[in-house]
Amino acid sequence: MNKFRTYLETATALAKSGNLNKDGHPPLRVVIGNTSCDMDSVVGAITLAYYYTKTKDSLWVPVINCDAADFYCNLEIVKHLKNSRIDHSHLVFLDELKALYPNRDDITEIGLVDHNQLDPEQEPWLGKNVTHVVDHHVDN
Numbered sequence: 001m002n003k004f005r006t007y008l009e010t011a012t013a014l015a016k017s018g019n020l021n022k023d024g025h026p027p028l029r030v031v032i033g034n035t036s037c038d039m040d041s042v043v044g045a046i047t048l049a050y051y052y053t054k055t056k057d058s059l060w061v062p063v064i065n066c067d068a069a070d071f072y073c074n075l076e077i078v079k080h081l082k083n084s085r086i087d088h089s090h091l092v093f094l095d096e097l098k099a100l101y102p103n104r105d106d107i108t109e110i111g112l113v114d115h116n117q118l119d120p121e122q123e124p125w126l127g128k129n130v131t132h133v134v135d136h137h138v139d140n
Contacts, residue, residue, distance in 0.1 A: 003113065004050060005008065005085070005086075005090075006070050007050055007053060007079060008046070008050070008062075008086065008090045008091075009050070009090050011053070011060070011062070012089075012091060012092055013061060014026070014029065014059065014062070014129075015030075015092045015097070015100070016060070016092065016096065016100065017063040017099070018100040018136070020059075020061075021101070021107065021108055022037075022107055024108075026058070026059050027058070027059075027061045027063070027108035027109070028061065028085075028093070028101060028107045028108055029052070029058060029061065029107070029108055029109040029110070029111075030043055030060065030061045030062070030063045030097070030107060030109075030110055030111070031044075031048045031049040031052065031057065031060055031061070031062050031063065031110075031111040031112075031113055031132075032062075032063040032094075032110060032111070032112060032113070032126075033045040033047045033063075033064070033065050033113050033114045033115070034065060034113075034114045034115035035066065035114075035115075035119050037064060037065055037066045037071065037074055037077070037079040038077075039076060039077055039080065039118060040114050041065065041113065041114040041115070042064055042077050042081075043080075044054075044114050044134070045062040045063060045064065045113050045114075046062040046086075046091075048060075048061075048062075048111060048113045049061055049062035049111070050109060052132075059103075060109075061092055061094050062091070062110065063094060063097050063113070064091050064092065064093045064094065064130070065094050065095070065119075066093060066094055067093060067094060067095040068088075068093040068095060068096060069095075069097050070106075071088065071091075071093060076099075083122070086105075087120045089106045091117060098125070102125075102130060104124070104125055107126065107129050109127055109129055109131045109132070110129045110130045110131065111130075111131065111132035111133070111134070112132065112133045112134070113134045113136065114134075114135060114137075115135055115137065116133045116135040116137065117124075118130065
């Protein structure tokens with residue numbers, strides 16, 4: 001668990017510095033779950049970002065697909081993360097990402113987990129950079 005916690009703390013700190021993909025810093029690659037922010041979306045984003053970081057030899061940052069203030073509405077996930085000793089300060093939320101990286105070219109690659117299309121409001125900002133999709137839904 002120490003390697004994972006170190007990864008999460010480091011990835012979050014780098015992303016929250018606002019310097020990724022700028023002036024010689026590493027590119028910003030993110031994994032984002034769906035807008036429901038349910039358990040499989042949140043845990044999937046965190047886990048897949050860690051997996052990509054370890055297997056693709058590049059830093060991937062998990063992003064929770066809601067505003068930080070709204071995250072506490074889902075008590076099941078808050079409790080699960082607390083039991084796993086993952087502090088909310090070691091997570092990047094959508095509103096934080098957008099404030100730090102507002103331009104569509106600020107993010108190099110995006111992986112989607114637990115959905116296969118961005119929310120229509122996110123499409124103009126993030127759409128052209130989606131390169132990976134891991135999903136179990138079937139769209140009609």
